[in-house]
Amino acid sequence: MKKSAISLVVVVFVGVLFNGCASTKLTKTWVDKDFKGKTFSNILVIGVASEESNRRLFENRFVQQLKDVGVTAVSSADVIPIPADQKLKKEMLTQTVDKFNNDAVLITHIAGINKRKSYQPAVYTLGVGYYGGYGYYHATRIKPSSVRSHTELCLETALYDVESEKLVWSGQSQTWETDSVRKLIDGVIKVVIKDIQKNKFLSKK
Numbered sequence: 001m002k003k004s005a006i007s008l009v010v011v012v013f014v015g016v017l018f019n020g021c022a023s024t025k026l027t028k029t030w031v032d033k034d035f036k037g038k039t040f041s042n043i044l045v046i047g048v049a050s051e052e053s054n055r056r057l058f059e060n061r062f063v064q065q066l067k068d069v070g071v072t073a074v075s076s077a078d079v080i081p082i083p084a085d086q087k088l089k090k091e092m093l094t095q096t097v098d099k100f101n102n103d104a105v106l107i108t109h110i111a112g113i114n115k116r117k118s119y120q121p122a123v124y125t126l127g128v129g130y131y132g133g134y135g136y137y138h139a140t141r142i143k144p145s146s147v148r149s150h151t152e153l154c155l156e157t158a159l160y161d162v163e164s165e166k167l168v169w170s171g172q173s174q175t176w177e178t179d180s181v182r183k184l185i186d187g188v189i190k191v192v193i194k195d196i197q198k199n200k201f202l203s204k205k
Contacts, residue, residue, distance in 0.1 A: 023175070023187065024174070024175035024187035024188050024191050025173065025191060026173050026174075026191050026192070027154075027173070027174045028171065028172040029169070029170070030169070030171070031168070031169050032167065032168045032169070035161065035166065035168045039202060039203035040103050040104035040159075040203065041071055041203045041204060042071070042072040042074075042101055042103050042104070043071060043072070043073045044073075044074055044076060044093075044096060044097055044100065044104070045059045045066070045073055045075055045076060045106050046059070046076040046107045046108070047059045047062070047077075047108050048107065048108065048109035048110075049110075054181065055077055056075070056077040057181065057185060058185050059077050059078075061185050061186060062189050065186075065189050065193055066202075069193065069197065069202065069204075070203075070204030071203070071204065071205060074100050076096070079099075079100065080093075093105065097162050103162050103163070104160060104168075105159075106157065106158070106160075107158050107160070108155055108156065108158075108188075108192075109155070110153065110156075111172055112153075113153060113154070114152040115152070152175070152176055153175055153176075153184070154173070154174050155173045156173075157170065157173070157188075157192050159196060168201065169195075169196055169199060169201060173188045173191055
């Protein structure tokens, strides 16, 4: 095996290892087992966030991904003016779902923020020297080991039936904070939609 190929194997393996640690997953889900046979095709999406820009980005990305699977959706940031105290009154919601004929409301909020540390091992490449096997097996460190601090975000998403006002599905997602807010948001939305689809709550408009 050539030096370049060996280096590639080592780097790819470490990259996959840490990309896996950074992935988003659902840690808890709940489904109303008595709520059967009804699906949703027109959803009002609400993100609870202190920063208006983050709320709007989250809702718009959620709306887009729902549309990608054939479900009509609307962002609350586009249709509901949130009061200064950020308390959304029931009549504001009911007026909105009536106006847009929504059959479900989906709400996401931060359930917890945890600080964690992870160990990142050194990355090595194999050097080549005069003495054949000795040079082949002589390891040259190219990146030292380190301990990194991460912020772990837990988001909770709840899906409500408009007609009965019942909670029919909820889930908690866990993800590492990354440099890209959009990647973090897309990761959360992807696992949430996948599980809601698995439980057959979505139908194309």
